[in-house]
Structure formats: structure tokens, C-alpha cells
Amino acid sequence: MIEEVFRAEYGRAVSVLTRVLGDLDLAEEAVQDAFATAMLRWPVDGVPPSPAGWIITTARNRAVDRLRRETKGHEKHAQAAVLRGESEPEEVGDVPDDRLRLIFTCCHPALAAQARVALTLKLLGGLSTAEIARAFLVPEATMAQRIVRAKGKIRAARVPYRVPRDADLPDRLKAVLAVVYLIFTSGWPDRRALSDEAVRLGRVLAELMPDEPEVWGLLALMLLVDSRREARLRDGEIVLLADQDRALWDADLVAEGQDLVRRCLRWNRPGPYQVQAAINAVHSDPPTDWHQVVALYDQLMAMAPSPVVALHRAVAVAETEGPERALALVDALDLDRYHLFHAVRADLLRRLGEDPRAALEAALGRTDHPAERDLLRARLRLAAADQQDRADGDHQGERDPHPDPPGPA
Known part of the structure; x- marks a missing residue:
């Protein structure tokens, strides 16, 4: 309690x-x-x-x-x-919620962008330093120093903790949206209080800044992802998107998220959160149009390029151009600390008929999320059994120099 x-x-x-x-x-x-x-x-x-x-x-x-x-x-x-x-x-200013007020305050320009997000995650989400470090893919000691330095800079610069002026709100928006989304991803799917709080903050932001399409894009993204919560876990184990029971998806959240994506399209002022929401909207309308997903990732890479975005694009490329092309794209990325990088490599290796166990072990060593570890262990067991079957087949071939001929063409 x-x-x-x-x-x-x-x-x-x-x-x-x-x-x-x-x-x-x-x-x-x-x-x-x-x-x-x-x-x-x-x-x-x-x-x-x-x-x-x-x-x-x-x-x-x-x-x-x-x-x-x-x-x-x-x-x-x-x-x-x-x-x-x-x-x-x-109370003065346009920010009607204490938590949003603190988010905007922590996103002061005197702080580096990552320090703003990390500090606000700690103060608003109650996340531990270790949890924030995992979100940023950095060691815990590095994140602890970053938070301490941020607080020190606030004291030294005497940054005021107050509502920013109306004219300053849009300039702080990018960091604020990053904070809200990281709170959401830190809580989804198994820590509902955090992800629900992020959605609530997203709705308040939308009311606060109704003419900002990226605010609506972030809200749409969270709603579409959250719609799959009940299908994401089965008996505490992660269920991947392709294997989920869509009957368990929240139809109301799907409809609201898709409606918000269409609303953003009418603005014609695309941004990264709107594109991510559009990608999830495509996934929520089966069957997934993977060519459209790749095109949207191309647009996202042009707006906000990052190795993580490139990794997700490679997953889509595997569906349009095959796993060999996707693996080449993945191997060019510098994401060794990211467990999903190794998990994606493992899946592509498996699809190519190669041994994925080393990649799965690497992924297992880079996450402490119980459900993710259970999924990776299950994949390791399947990979070990598959490799054993291959070895048994090879040995059978060595023992029988005249195996049965193949069947008719």
C-alpha cells in the first residue's frame, strides 16, 4: 500500500x-x-x-x-x-496543476536537456536513479551525478520554481513532452499508476495548449499504446504485438487515439510524437501495412534521427525486405547497452537459420525487468532445443552416408 x-x-x-x-x-x-x-x-x-x-x-x-x-x-x-x-x-499563470508547474519549472533553459528530463522524472514520477538510468541507457552512477549537478546548478543560478511566463511555455514544451512520455514508458504496462499519471498529464497539457499538435500527438501515442495493455501481458509474461489477442485491446482508447491522429493530420504540422502516433495507428488497423510503417519511420528519422529509431525501422524493414537486409541495418548501430538491440538481433538471426543464443544472452544481461527476462529465457530454451535438433540432424546425416532421396519435386 x-x-x-x-x-x-x-x-x-x-x-x-x-x-x-x-x-x-x-x-x-x-x-x-x-x-x-x-x-x-x-x-x-x-x-x-x-x-x-x-x-x-x-x-x-x-x-x-x-x-x-x-x-x-x-x-x-x-x-x-x-x-x-x-x-x-x-497561484498565478496558465499552468493549473502543481505537477505540471514543477515539470515546466524543472525544464528551465539553464539546465541541459537530459538533466531537465532526469530531474523531473525523479521529482514527479518518484522514479529511482537506477530506473532513470535505464531509461537513458547510461550507468546509474552517471545518472546520479547528472541529477546532483542539475540540483547544484539550480541552487547556484537561483533558478526560480514558479510558473513560466505565457511566452516561455512553447519553448519548454519539447522537454516537457519528453518527461511525460518517459514517465509513461517507465510505467507501461505493469506499473499502471505511472502510465496513468502520464496520460492524465498529457490530457491536462492538451487542455493547456490546445493549439499545439505535438501535445495531441503525444496523447494519441500514449492512448494507442495503452490500448494494448491487457493483451501485452499474459500470466505475467510479455506477449509480442503479432501474438496479441486483439479482442483484449481497449476499443475506446484505439478509437480516441486514431481520432487524435486524424486531427493532427489536419493541422499539417508534423512532429516526432505525431509520427510515432501514426505508426501505432497503422498497427492498430490490421493487417499492418509494413510499407507505410517504413515510410513513417523514414519521416521520423528525418525529424529526430537516433539509433533507437533506426532499430525500430529495421524491424519494419525485415517485414518488407527480409531479415538479411534488416540485420545489416541493425549491425551498423551502436546500441550495445540496449537490451532490445540484442533481442532484435536474436530474432533476425533465428529467422536466418543462425544461432541466436549469444544475442539472447546479451539481451538478458541488459535488462532486469522480470517479464522481459522471462520472455528472453523462454526464447533461449527454444533456441537451445532448435540447435540441438539441428545437431542431431547433422549427426544422423554423418551416420547414414546414403540418406533417403528427397521426395518428388
């Missing part, structure tokens, strides 16, 4: 205290203290009727106590009064 509340409410609690206090580190530490207290008290006293409210109130009291201990200055007493609710600051 405490873990569920943490995932669902950590970001909200940090956001509320950051807004009223103006001190990110104090807000985060107070919320962490509140959850630590909950771990001790809730098992004994029971879960309170409003867990989120309990966390925010307890964190606020912790912050008040710390401010009183550390200084007797007038400014700190004023901050403590604010925390007690005696002079709640008036």
Missing part, C-alpha cells in the same frame, strides 16, 4: 511543497521523511482515510520543524507560516 501511494502521490507532494516553500531540496527531503514515517506508523496505526493528504500534511510539518530549528530569521519564519497554511501564496 505504501509503495502504491508513493508512486501515485510522491510527485504531487513534492510539487505542492515546492510551490509553497520555494525550496526544492527541502520539499523533497520533507516528503521522503513523511514516507519514512508512514512506513513505521501505518502498519501499526492503519492506513489513514486520505493517504495523500496525510503525506502532504506530515511533510509540511517536517519542513516547518526543520526551518524553525535551522534559523530564527524573519524570512524562514515567513516560510514556516506559509507551510502552516497561514498565508498560502496565490
